[in-house]
Amino acid sequence: MSVTTATTQDDLRRLNLARILRFVHVSGPVSRSDLVGATGMNRSTIGVLVNELAEAGLVAEVAGAAGGVGRPSLVAEPVPSGALVLACEVKVEATETALVGLGGTVFTRRTDTHAADGIDPAEAVEVIAQAAEALLGEATGTLVGLAVSIPGVIDPDDGQVLVAPNLGWRDVPLGTLLVDRMTVPGQRVPQIAVGNDADLGALAEHVRGSGRGVRSLIYLSGEVGIGGGIVLDGSLMTGLGGFGGEVGHMVVNPGGLLCRCGTRGCWETEIGRDAVLRAAGLSDEVGDVLQVVRAAESGNVKAREGLRHVGEWLGLGLGNLVNIFNPEVIVLGGHLRYLLPQVSEAVLGRVDQTLAAMRDDVQLVTPALEGDSTLLGAAERAFAPLLSDPLGVLQMTAAREAS
C-alpha cells in the first residue's frame, strides 16, 4: 500500500492548476472536453480545478455554443484583468512598455524615445519606472510581474547585464537597480526579471507566433545588433551560464569591420542595421532599414545592390545555423522581417548549400507577432511564475500589497 503525503497532493494540485491556467492563457477560450484532451485529467478533476481558478479571478466559465442535443458545454477563458504584467523592451533608440493581461491581451502601451547618444542604465531604470507608473495609473487588476528585455548578455539569476555592446553597458546590476527604484511606499512591486531580447522573441514566437507547436526554432532579432534565441526540443537553449545563442557575434568575415564587441567580422557587422544602411549608401544617422527596402522596391539600384549584398551574408550565416541546429522554423525578426522578401533569392541560394536533409525541413518565416515578438516575450517571461504556481503567486502578491 502506498501513502500519498499531503506535500505530494499539494504539489500535484499546484501542478494541475498550472497546467490548466497555462493552457487557457495560451489557447484562449477552451471547452472542458478540450482540457480533458490536452491534460489527460478527468472531467470532474478539471471541474474542481477550473472552479478554483475562477474563484481566484483568473478564469471565467461561460456557456459555449450549443452543439447538437443537450446543454451547451462550458467554456473556460482567461480573465485579462485577473493578472497583469508589465513588459519592457529597451532598445538602442527607444524603450517600449506595455501593460498586458492574462491571455496576452495588451491593454495599453507607450514608447519613450531615447536621446541620440543612447541611454545609460540609471536613465533606463527611470524611464521604466515612470512608464510603469503611467500605464498602471487607472488600471485595475493584480500586477504579478515585470520583465525587461535588453539587447545583451544577461545573468538570468539576478538580472545582471554582463554586456550590452550596442547600449554601451557592461556589468550593470539592472535587476537590483529596478528592485531598488520600484520599492517605494504605495507602489505595487511585482516580481522582476531581465532577459535577452532574442531569447524573449523566440519565447513569444514559440508560444503565440510563427513557431507555435514546433519543437525547434531559431528567432533572430535584427536591431542595431543581431541576436539569436534558440528553442531546441521545446525548450530555450541557455548554455552553461544562460548566455547561449549569441549568433550575432559568430565570426563570418575575419577581414571585416570591427564589431562593438571588440572582435572583427561578426555576423552583425554584415547584416545589422548599420550594415544595411552602409550597403545602400545611406548614413546610419539618418536612415532606417525600411527606407532602404522601400527605395529598393521603387527601383533604386544602389538600394537593391546593397540588399543583395546583405542577403548574401544573411544567407551565409543562416546556412551555418541550419547545419548546426537542424531547425524546423527560422523566424527573421526586427528589421530582418522587412528584408526577407527582397533578399530571399540570395538567402535561399546560400541556404541551398547546406546539407540536403536539413534544408528540406527548414522554413524561413517572418514573425506572426510582427515587431512585437520581444515585447510580448517579455510579457510571457513576466507571467512565468504565475503560470507555474497560480494561487501561490496570487497569495504572495496579496501579502506584499498588504505589507
Ligand SMILES: [Zn+2]
Ligand atoms: Zn561582435
